[in-house]
Amino acid sequence: MKLELISFKLCPFAQRTIILLNKQKLDFELNYINPMSPPDWFKQISPTGQVPLLKADEKIIFESSVITEFVNDISKTNLHPSDPIQKAENRSWIQFSSTLFDDLFDIVTGNEEKFNQSKIALFTKLAKIETIKSETKFFNGNDFNIIDAAFAPIFMRLSWINEFTKQSLSLDKLTNLSAWSRELLQLDVVKNSVVEGLDDAYYSNIEAREGYLSTLLID
Ligand SMILES: N[C@@H](CCC(=O)N[C@@H](CS)C(=O)NCC(=O)O)C(=O)O
Numbered sequence: 001m002k003l004e005l006i007s008f009k010l011c012p013f014a015q016r017t018i019i020l021l022n023k024q025k026l027d028f029e030l031n032y033i034n035p036m037s038p039p040d041w042f043k044q045i046s047p048t049g050q051v052p053l054l055k056a057d058e059k060i061i062f063e064s065s066v067i068t069e070f071v072n073d074i075s076k077t078n079l080h081p082s083d084p085i086q087k088a089e090n091r092s093w094i095q096f097s098s099t100l101f102d103d104l105f106d107i108v109t110g111n112e113e114k115f116n117q118s119k120i121a122l123f124t125k126l127a128k129i130e131t132i133k134s135e136t137k138f139f140n141g142n143d144f145n146i147i148d149a150a151f152a153p154i155f156m157r158l159s160w161i162n163e164f165t166k167q168s169l170s171l172d173k174l175t176n177l178s179a180w181s182r183e184l185l186q187l188d189v190v191k192n193s194v195v196e197g198l199d200d201a202y203y204s205n206i207e208a209r210e211g212y213l214s215t216l217l218i219d
Contacts, residue, residue, distance in 0.1 A: 001056055002029075003054060004054070005017060005021065005052060008033060009195050009198060012101055012154065014064070015193050015194060016064045016149050016152070017067045017068055017071065019152060022192065023079065024079070048062055054071075056070070068146050068149060079143075093147060094150040097151055103118045103122035106121075111212055115212040115213060119168075119169065127174065134176070135176060144187070151180070152190045155180075156194070159185060160202050161206075161213070164203055164218065168213070
């Protein structure tokens, strides 16, 4: 099957799908667009106007959680729990994790008041995940699963923000999440899921947004 992923370099949702495609060692063509000014051909094939979008032969598959499950379905190794309850729980938390990006967007773009509100919202959610995350290496144990691919992009962005500021979004008090984040961010499959220099691009993005977070940047 011919796979082509349409992505955007800064997109955390697309990053999830790249992690899974690489983890499953599938061949795919990777093409970048800017979804804020999409080319006409993309508008014609994308129902939502959003990336990631996967072309599987001529079929169009969209929504990162659907793409990652599809990638898993066509692979030899299963990276989802086989127990239906555990699989459903994983799917619930994957969906929950997507809402963290809304808070992160407001943290990056908002004024001081919005920043503080969104930081509370983000950490309230993270605290909930902390209580259900066991002390195992990855979410479900010692093996990397789809849910790990779903969370890695948020941890990558939090670690960049902490590096660029004086730990303004530190995970230190959330010990299970800190350990999980460290495990994920050292994996090649996670490191190689973004283009080189994306951390600098993310720094520039924070600066360009001119929100409160940009005032916390250290050079
Ligand atoms: N629920 C979607 C969210 C994807 C998404 O928000 N993509 C952003 C880029 S990171 C996008 O394409 N934005 C353009 C738009 O919404 O028009 C998924 O999980 O795939």
